[in-house]
Amino acid sequence: MWNEVQETVKYLQDKGFDKPDYGIILGTGLGNLVEKIEIEIAIPYAEIPNFPISTVTGHSGELIFGKIGSKNVIAMRGRFHYYEGWKMDQVVFPVRVMKYLGVNNLIVSNASGGVNPSYKVGEIMIISDHINMMPDHPLHGKNDERFGPRFVDMHEAYSKKMIAKMENIANELNISVHKGIYLALQGPTFETPAEYKMVKILGADAVGMSTVPEVIIGKHMGMECFGISVITDLGVEGKVEAVSHEEVQLVAKKSEKVVGKLVEEFIKQ
Ligand code: HPA
Numbered sequence: 001m002w003n004e005v006q007e008t009v010k011y012l013q014d015k016g017f018d019k020p021d022y023g024i025i026l027g028t029g030l031g032n033l034v035e036k037i038e039i040e041i042a043i044p045y046a047e048i049p050n051f052p053i054s055t056v057t058g059h060s061g062e063l064i065f066g067k068i069g070s071k072n073v074i075a076m077r078g079r080f081h082y083y084e085g086w087k088m089d090q091v092v093f094p095v096r097v098m099k100y101l102g103v104n105n106l107i108v109s110n111a112s113g114g115v116n117p118s119y120k121v122g123e124i125m126i127i128s129d130h131i132n133m134m135p136d137h138p139l140h141g142k143n144d145e146r147f148g149p150r151f152v153d154m155h156e157a158y159s160k161k162m163i164a165k166m167e168n169i170a171n172e173l174n175i176s177v178h179k180g181i182y183l184a185l186q187g188p189t190f191e192t193p194a195e196y197k198m199v200k201i202l203g204a205d206a207v208g209m210s211t212v213p214e215v216i217i218g219k220h221m222g223m224e225c226f227g228i229s230v231i232t233d234l235g236v237e238g239k240v241e242a243v244s245h246e247e248v249q250l251v252a253k254k255s256e257k258v259v260g261k262l263v264e265e266f267i268k269q
Pocket of ligand 1: 111190191207208209235
């Protein structure tokens, strides 16, 4: 993958993606966080060499370069999910590219189902740690030492410093946030009540279908990672109700202004 990454990096540098400080991955329903970015360049994924090409309608995305305050950011509007059929290498390809463009801080957002009984729909959870229950691993196979080590330390997958900073900002802005553990399953089915119960027993607060591969690769390449999740539905025993993708998008959309404010202030400070 090394050569492909370098080729894509060169292409983006030639287009003006110049030394981004932060990489941001915008999750389901959170795409409009880009409103916080003074966009300088936006390139559809289909035009970027070596980027996976989505054939699923509504999942076409673009890579954005611009500014939040004085900081250069690169943002993915739309991510590649494992359940769409992408290989893990493809899911994490953009993160590798971000690193070689100069990104050392990765911010990842997503929508998730809350299994912690104190959580409510529409609330926000800062990810303190994760449990990887996906059936494949982005580092499965031969390791390329140029990217990072064979065995990756994950004792602080989510930067304590960034979490503390975000908690301060949430406090300042009077926004209440939870802090909890995200468990990743492959999807695309939402969980059965028994599965939500399993997720809780395993020690997680929320469950989703993304984020973990990207953070693993961020850590492989020595990035500081931060994750934020909108609780779009509840998988709490006795209260599990029908959930649809439309509902998930709707709730995420409602909360995106708040997430946007938090991320904007975080980067500015
Ligand atoms: N489960 C898995 N993924 C999700 C959920 C959920 O309940 N909500 C949003 N993404």
